[in-house]
Amino acid sequence: xxxxxxxxxxxxxxxxxxxxxxxxxxxxxxxxxxxxxxxxxxxxxxxxxxxxxxxxxxxxxxxxxxxxxxxxxxxxxxxxxxxxxxxxxxxxxxxxxxxxxxxxxxxxxxxxxxxxxxxxxxxxxxxxxxxxxxxxxxxxxxxxxxxxxxxxxxxxxxxxxxxxxxxxxxxxxxxxxxxxxxxxxxxxxxxxxxxxxxxxxxxxxxxxxxxxxxxx
Numbered sequence: 001x002x003x004x005x006x007x008x009x010x011x012x013x014x015x016x017x018x019x020x021x022x023x024x025x026x027x028x029x030x031x032x033x034x035x036x037x038x039x040x041x042x043x044x045x046x047x048x049x050x051x052x053x054x055x056x057x058x059x060x061x062x063x064x065x066x067x068x069x070x071x072x073x074x075x076x077x078x079x080x081x082x083x084x085x086x087x088x089x090x091x092x093x094x095x096x097x098x099x100x101x102x103x104x105x106x107x108x109x110x111x112x113x114x115x116x117x118x119x120x121x122x123x124x125x126x127x128x129x130x131x132x133x134x135x136x137x138x139x140x141x142x143x144x145x146x147x148x149x150x151x152x153x154x155x156x157x158x159x160x161x162x163x164x165x166x167x168x169x170x171x172x173x174x175x176x177x178x179x180x181x182x183x184x185x186x187x188x189x190x191x192x193x194x195x196x197x198x199x200x201x202x203x204x205x206x207x208x209x210x211x212x213x214x215x216x
Contacts, residue, residue: 002140003147003167004074006157007066009184010035010172010206016181017154023082027095029181035174038206039063048101058203062170071143073106074135076156080108080125087114094125105142107135109156132159154182164193166213173207 011017012035019029026032039045043054044063054060077083081092094100099120107126114127128135139148150160160166171184190211199210 002071002143002145004136004150004160004165005066005070005147006150006166006169006171008039008063008170008172009152009157010038010174011184012174012176012178012181014177014179015183015185016178017152017157017184019178019181022078027082029178031176031178032181034176035172035178038172038174038203050099058201058208059205062172062201062208066149066170069146070104070149071146072104072139073102073149073151074132074139074156075106075108075151076153077108077110078153078155079151080110086112090114090117093117093119099123105139107139107142109135132156132163132165136160136165154184157184158188161188161190161193164213168213169195169211171209171211173209175206 009017017035019026019032022029022032028035038059041055042060042063043056044060044067046052046054080094083092100106100123103122105124105126107128109132110127110129112127113129116127117125119125126138128138136148150157150166157166157169161169194213195211196214197209198212199208201208
């Protein structure tokens with residue numbers, strides 16, 4: 001059966017997965033880019049955006065794991081872009097240019113329907129306006145036996161987490177304080193929901209933690 005997996009979601013020491021005031025100049029909110037310093041130098045990250053070289057240590061190994069056996073992805077509208085409310089036009093196609101790094105169908109949660117967008121490299125953005133369960137069902141069907149990767153933002157992960165739909169979560173704790181923004185686990189009792197820590201790997205730039213649901 002397909003699993004729903006979270007990979008590489010990075011939070012600050014004070015629990016924020018994005019800074020405040022997301023806009024075109026601050027895709028992850030003010031200060032949010034500092035969370036991902038652990039990833040920028042890795043070979044996996046550079047290859048995602050057409051670059052060469054990069055480090056091949058533990059950070060890279062765990063980043064690369066997030067692309068293994070993935071047949072579809074889900075993300076929230078805030079991760080797709082800064083546009084709010086009804087879509088004013090079809091110009092916005094994501095942060096990633098004409099060849100996004102997903103290379104699979106991606107299901108974007110939204111309250112406002114929009115026609116699919118086919119991009120280069122095998123990525124097609126589908127817009128789902130009837131809830132997280134519908135998005136997961138469509139993604140699982142499309143994945144055809146492979147797993148589904150769940151991206152951000154934090155509100156999206158929280159919705160799936162509260163519903164107990166996530167099978168595995170790879171979080172990265174960065175040595176950064178944001179002070180405010182979008183919190184990941186506030187008021188969520190992950191233990192009661194059936195999650196426990198199955199992996200814990202510190203590196204010079206971050207701490208990687210894998211949390212697995214054991215009673216699904």
